[in-house]
Amino acid sequence: MAAIAVAQKKTKRPGGQIAGPRSALGNALAYAVGVVIVVITVVPLLYVFLGGFRTTAQINEHPSGLPSPWVWTNYSDILTSSSFWHFLLNSALIAIVATTLTVCLGAMAAFALSRYTFRGREALYALFTIGLLFPLTVAALPLYLQLRKLGMLENMWGVAIPEAAFSLSITIVILRPFMRAIPGELEDAAVVDGTSRLGFFWRVLLPLSAPALTTVAILAFVTSWNFYILPLLVFNEQIHFTLPLGVATFQSQYSADTAKVFAFTGLSMLPTLFFFVIAQRRIVGGLTGAVKG
C-alpha cells in the first residue's frame, strides 16, 4: 500500500511542479486582490478622518485634497461639546444593559432548556427560535406601538429590553447545545457534594460556558451598539440619542458645516474601530461563529 502511494507521489511530481508557477501566479493574484481590498476599505475611513482636519472651505475647494493647513478645531469643538459625550454614554449604557439582560436571561433559559426534562420543552425551544426568522426592523412599527402603550418611549429601557428580547433567540440557540454537551457526571458530582441544581448552574455550568457566553455577549453588544431604527423611533429628544442616531442627526443639522460632519463621523467610528482592533479575534470569531453554529 505504502509503496504504491509513494510511487504515485513520485509519478505525480512533475504535475506538482507545474503547479508551482501556477500557484505563484495565484499568490500574486491574491496579493493584488488583497491590496485592492485594503484600499477600498481603508480609503473611505481615512478620507473621513482627514476631512475632519480640514475646513469646510478647503473641502469645498478640493474635495479630494489633504488638509492644508491642518485644523484641529473641528475635533476639539466636538470633544468639548456635551452632545458627543452624551451620545457615547447613551450608546454604552443601552448596549451594556441590553447585553447583560441578553446574557442573563438567555443563560438561564438555555440552562432550563438543556438540562431539565419537562413537558413542552421542545415546543418552547421552537418558540424561541422564531425570533431568528425575522429581524427587528420588520417588527419596528408594531414594537413602537407596544412601547407607546407601555409608556416606554423616551426611555432607554424601551430600547434595551426589545434589543435583548430579539437577541434571546440566537443566544439560546448558541448556548443550549453548548450547555448540553457538558458531561452529566459533573452535575452528579455537584449533587453529591450537596449543591442544588441552581447551585450547579451558578458554580459549575456558567464558568464552563464562558466561551459561549463571550460569543453571545459580543453579538448582543455589537448589535445594540450599532442599532439605528429602534432608537430612531423611540427617542425624540436629543438628550437620549445614541451614537448612530446622533451621527445621522448631526449630518442633517450641520449640513452647511461639512468639516464638522466629517469630524463627528470620524470620532463616532473611533470607539468601534478601537474595540474591534483590540478584540478582533473574539469579535470576528463570535460574529461568524454565531451563524455557523
Add this chain to the structure above:
Amino acid sequence: MSTQSRATARPGRSGSGVALSDELAARPGRAKARPGLRQRAELSILLGPAIVVFVGFVLAPIAVAVYYSVYKWNGFGPLTDFIGFGNYRRALSDPVFQKSIVHNLIIAGLSLVIQLPLSIGIALLLNRKIRGRTFLRLVVFAPYVLSAAVTAVMWSLMLQPDGFADHVFKAVGLGSFVQTWLGDLHIVLYTIFVVATWQYMGFGIVLLLAGLQGIPGELREAAALDGATAWQVTRMVTLPLLGPTIRIWIFLSMIGSLQLFDLVWIMTGGGPANASSTMATYLIDKGFRSYEFGYGSAVAVILFLICFVFALLYQRFALRRDTQGALTRMVR
C-alpha cells in the same frame, strides 16, 4: 420520571459507583419531591423572565399588529373604523409599495449574482497561505462592525456631486462615468447596493473563509494526486464541501436584503421620487410621517409574512440537509 433520570445518569457514574451508593439510596425520597414543586419553581425562575421578555417584545407586537391592521387608525383614540382587509388591499395595490418590493428583490438578486461569486472568489484567494492573511481578514471585516448609520453618513459625504468619489473617477480617467449618484432615479438603487456591499461583504468573506478552513486539506491533496487540476479540485471538491456555508450565506444575505433600512433611510430617505424605497422605508414612512398606524401595521404584517415564509421555506428545502449551522438546529 425519577427512574428514567437515574437510568440515564448511571453509565456515567459507573467509575465511582461505590462512593455513590449511599447517595443513591438516599435519592428516591428526594427525587419524589423534585419533579413536582421544586422543579416547577426552578423552571419558572429560570424560564420566566426570558419568556416574559420574549413574548412581550417579540411575539406580542406582531400579534397586536395583526389586530391593528384591520382598522383604519391614526394611532390615537379607540379602534373603531374596522375595514377588514382594506389596508392589505391598499398596500398591495399601491404602486409605491410594489416598487419597494421590487427594489428589495433587485438588491437580493444583485447580492446573489454579484456579491456571492465575488465573495467566494476572494475567500478562495485569501485562503492561500500568503503573508498578511490575518491582517487582511481584519481589514475585510472592519466595515461590518461599523454602524450602518455611520457608513451611510460617510458615503453620503463621499458621493456628493463633484465630491470625493467623482474626483477619484476623474483621476483614473473614468470621468465620463460620473453620475449624480444619489440623485439619479436610475442610479440611486445601485449606488446603495455598492455601499451595502462595502459594508457587508467582508462578513460574508470571513464566513466563507471559516468554511474553507473546515475542509480537510487531505481531500484536496487526494484529488490532486488523482490528477485533478487546481480548477477541478476547486469545483469538484472545495465548492461542494463549502455548500453548507454558502447556503447560510444566502440565507443571511436574503434576510438582510429584505430588511434593508438604515443605509437607505439616511442616504436618500427612499428618494428621489421613491426610486430607492424599500419595504422597511415605506413602512416607517407611512407609519410615522403620515401617522397611518393601522395601514402601517398591515404593511408590517406583510413584511413579516414575506420574511417568515422565505425563512421557513429556505430552511425546509435548502438548509435541512446541512448538519452544521445554528439555524438548522431548531428541533433536535
